[in-house]
Amino acid sequence: MVNISWISISYRVTGIKYYMVPDLDQFSVTDCHYYLLSRATLVITSALKKGFTDAGVEKVKPGYLGVLVSLWQKDGLKTVELARMAGLEPSSMTGLLDRMERDGLIYRSSDPHDRRAQHIVLTDFGKEIKKPVLEVLDKTLKSVFQDIEESEINIIKKVLNKVLNNAKRGSN
Amino acid sequence: MVNISWISISYRVTGIKYYMVPDLDQFSVTDCHYYLLSRATLVITSALKKGFTDAGVEKVKPGYLGVLVSLWQKDGLKTVELARMAGLEPSSMTGLLDRMERDGLIYRSSDPHDRRAQHIVLTDFGKEIKKPVLEVLDKTLKSVFQDIEESEINIIKKVLNKVLNNAKRGSN
């Protein structure tokens, strides 16, 4: 794409001093882990969004996927449970559920035993769209990851899991 | 983390029919490419943000990095040029530059030869923070990608570049 990079010289220059600020002029974005990760996430999100629209389920946004799949497995989960399952903060989950409620996919139902808690329940519409949504998901990911070997996919998964663990440890 | 996954069964089940909707109950998030990519991006972003704050350059947000590094290489680029270099839409770049201007990192300067264009220029402050910002970047990425082999990093880069190309072709 272009000629700049704002990342991770350390992996490409051996013997560099830890805090040495490297000369940037010789790097390209396609060498930058952070750039590549964020762009890949964005293009997949964008492809999913287009896929849902083309399939006539434009009410479904990519961000809803985690919640939908969780609820298709077990309806009536609580907000915190959904947040934990999707890897989001509870406060993020609230806004997500607001949008999903607005779009007619779920509703909130009070817990008679714990008046703090709300159970998140799929509407009929939320149940009906399961098949087309999963089809779009499968098709989109097949398209985006086409011509990539299974062994490489496995390395990606392994490395990204390690990244998540490194970050988790770093934040403690 | 948890027991759900909303992704990409296709790579793990051989011989699956293209549009077959798979049974979800047996998958885990840590097997999901889309999940892993988006989480990894978010944890790195979060680590960078914390790094900037700890280093006393809390005016710098992770999203500013692409623009800053571009301008440190060549000051006075135009909005569209910066957008293209960072891989963003020009409309996204406008908002980003608004925040950077508000935070005292850049200012806009009209082009006398093309009255449509604005040149984006670093303030003194925007120039001064180069060293600490690059230090935080280097340190953070070293930390997040620690214990990951160079060969694996290279595979990640290769695969993600292919993903970006696949998505680009798919959108035409």
Place this chain on the structure above:
DNA sequence: ACAATATAATACTTATACGTAATATATGTA
């Protein structure tokens, strides 16, 4: 020269996710 088209930047709306704080309710302990 003028009309059609292209380019640069922006405004506005929406989606996504974090962090902090507030509120209500439960639970555990002295």
Place this chain on the structure above:
DNA sequence: TACATATATTACGTATAAGTATTATATTGT
């Protein structure tokens, strides 16, 4: 029982990025 603490959810502000439409200029073709 009363108080401290923990839990569930939400409210509000901010960062990030896309998409659509608009405005102002430039450029090109006739």
